[in-house]
Amino acid sequence: MWHYVVISIEFVFILYPGVCLGIEVRQSPSEFITKVGSKVEIFCSHEKTDYRVILWYQQQPGDTAMKLIGHLYFKDDKYEEQYKDHFNITGDLSGNTAKNVSLIVKVAQKEHSAVYYCAARQAQ
Numbered sequence: 001m002w003h004y005v006v007i008s009i010e011f012v013f014i015l016y017p018g019v020c021l022g023i024e025v026r027q028s029p030s031e032f033i034t035k036v037g038s039k040v041e042i043f044c045s046h047e048k049t050d051y052r053v054i055l056w057y058q059q060q061p062g063d064t065a066m067k068l069i070g071h072l073y074f075k076d077d078k079y080e081e082q083y084k085d086h087f088n089i090t091g092d093l094s095g096n097t098a099k100n101v102s103l104i105v106k107v108a109q110k111e112h113s114a115v116y117y118c119a120a121r122q123a124q
């Protein structure tokens with residue numbers, strides 16, 4: 001019997017001190033199903049060249065809370081304690097170019113079935 005993990009990436013918001021800006025952010029793929037045990041990599045990209053922080057959140061089915069997984073600040077990745085063994089955030093936000101950051105689920109488990117959100121903001 002196969003076990004599957006459903007990953008979906010649906011909505012993105014840009015945080016600018018207290019304001020939500022409607023700039024376009026692409027995330028790909030937007031939804032897919034994978035097998036338990038596989039490595040998953042999802043991307044979030046945008047063209048705000050001066051936004052040097054990207055945060056990734058997880059919202060599990062049946063839960064309204066968006067939990068912070070971790071963030072990338074320029075090139076430094078930081079994780080919340082409960083996520084640090086299972087996720088990796090990679091990218092480089094230091095250049096003056098379009099941004100493209102990935103979230104890797106190292107070994108997908110059923111509890112990783114969730115909606116993942118990425119948020120970008122300026123470094124303070």
Ligand SMILES: *[C@@H]1O[C@H](CO)[C@@H](O)[C@H](O)[C@H]1NC(C)=O
Pocket residue numbers: 077079084087088089090
């Ligand atoms: C994430 O991946 C990078 C590059 O492979 C590695 O240097 C870093 O230690 C990893 N971080 C975690 C938390 O696994």
Ligand SMILES: *[C@@H]1O[C@H](CO)[C@@H](O)[C@H](O)[C@H]1NC(C)=O
Pocket residue numbers: 026043045100101
């Ligand atoms: C982001 O990087 C990945 C891996 O290099 C690539 O496949 C993807 O097309 C890039 N996305 C954008 C919008 O550049």
